[in-house]
Amino acid sequence: MLKIYNTLTGKKDVFEPLVPGTVRMYVCGVTVYDYCHIGHARSALVFDVVRRYLEYSGFRVEFAKNFTDVDDKIIKRANEQHVSCDTITATYIQAYHDDMRRLGVRPASIEPKATEHMADIVRLTETLIAKGLAYQVDGDVYFEVAKYGDYGRLSKRKMEDLQAGARVGVDERKRHPMDFALWKSAKPGEPAWPSPWGQGRPGWHIECSAMSIRHLGETFDIHGGGMDLIFPHHENEIAQSCGATGKEFARYWMHNGFVQINQEKMSKSLGNFFTIREIFEKSEWAEAETGEMLRYFLLATQYRGPLDFSDQALKEAKNAVNGFYDLFARLAETGGNASGDAGLNPAIERCTVAFQSAMDDDINTPVAIAALQGLRSDVNKLLDQGLSAKSRKQAREEFRSLGQCLALFQLDKWQFNRPKNVVPLAGTAKASARVMSAPLIMHSGGDEEEQRIQRLVEERCEAKKRKEFKRADEIRTELASQGITIEDKPDGTSRWKR
Helix, strand or coil: CCEEEECCCCEEEECCCCECCEEEEEECCCECCCCCEHHHHHHHHHHHHHHHHHHHCCCEEEEEECEECCCHHHHHHHHHHCCCHHHHHHHHHHHHHHHHHHHCCCCCCECCEHHHCHHHHHHHHHHHHHCCCEEEECCEEEECHHHCCCCCCCCCCCHHHHHHCCCCCCCCCCCCCCCEEEEEECCCCCCCECCCCCCEEECHHHHHHHHHHHHHCCCEEEEEEEHHHHHHHHHHHHHHHHHHHCCCCEEEEEEECCEEECCEECCCCCCCCCEHHHHHHHCCECHHHHHHHHHHHHHCCCCCCCEEECHHHHHHHHHHHHHHHHHHHHHHCCCCCCCCHHHHHHHHHHHHHHHHHHHHECCCHHHHHHHHHHHHHHHHHHHHHCCCHHHHHHHHHHHHHHHHCCCCCCCCHHHHCCECCCCCCCCCHHHCCECCCCCCCCCCCCHHHHHHHHHHHHHHHHHHHCCCHHHHHHHHHHHHCCCCEEEECCCCCEEEEC
């Protein structure tokens, strides 16, 4: 039985969709004026995993995630680059899709754009005016928060506290400092659309309400986003949506935690701001491997908690995932008896029960990963006893099946272990797998060192072929003195790690 921590109720609630067998979910997407950063990556992956697990559990998921493609930041960027807003948004929507592909995040079922829903936005604003919940001032339209009695119930804030904390210099045309714009009158040089109040463009909050209602209905199951959106964005969405329809808006509100860089808040001013593409570009490993490592890292912490992003954390994730792919390499080997076959099904059953229990407990991915680690340990022990080809295949498919919920463990072993710019050559040391030791995000000149080690590994392989075992042993001893271990594989290749 799936339970979700619901920000609205402040507790874990049993998840029961409105329509049996179908889940309708909306997640606030990005404002497309720049490249996505690691915080965007976490949010995207979290809700991709929520969707995947719901599908694994037998639900059909209607998943909408929007693009905010009209905004002050977009207009500013377009003016800086002397191009149209459409050019800016098209560029960064494509960049977003590229980043998500690298991360292994599937596209949402529906990806609505604000600019394609102006009629819906205008209708919703008209409804709020007609119900006395919004007012017009000089071509602008504001939502009147004092008229909505439940304002603050998501963020647990009181109106009197909000008014006391309002900033000096609030627009005097507002009836309350917390009133927010539904429609903004046109300014020279800005994109604008026709409305009953004159040319203008929508406020940010009304866009998400209009798009989610249009595609998922007036009441749907799950609304998600980062914790920074709880107030004011999601609070305002609830006020205007419930105010317009008289119905509950979203029934379960899920919010993922923040990402920190080396235990500091991520920000451009501190110089610790990483985009997703920077991580892939600066990683010393191939795209598929980097994506796998990054996903594992992002899911190794429960989605509601803070996440510290560092080179060390990425190294630990890389080494952890490498342990799984070491097992998959063993499972792909031929030979072996069936002495351990009888223990496989009980091990799989234990893992499956533990995995599902963890995911049912508010999508607790670190505990789910721990269940898979337990199965990895069990299968390694069973391989030591001997597993038949059928059992080896069964074990690998179990990791693939459960891993699919996390977008993990879907790669072939040679893909995962392939360093950037190295083509795997079957039967040679160049195809060997290596555990990363140099920093992942910022290079530190470690390329020459790795090349030196690789040359020694290749020399050792050639020495063994020539039966020069003394030289092979000398190389192994030399590398061991540097903290480097060589592992010889049954196919004649070798791999090294620190």
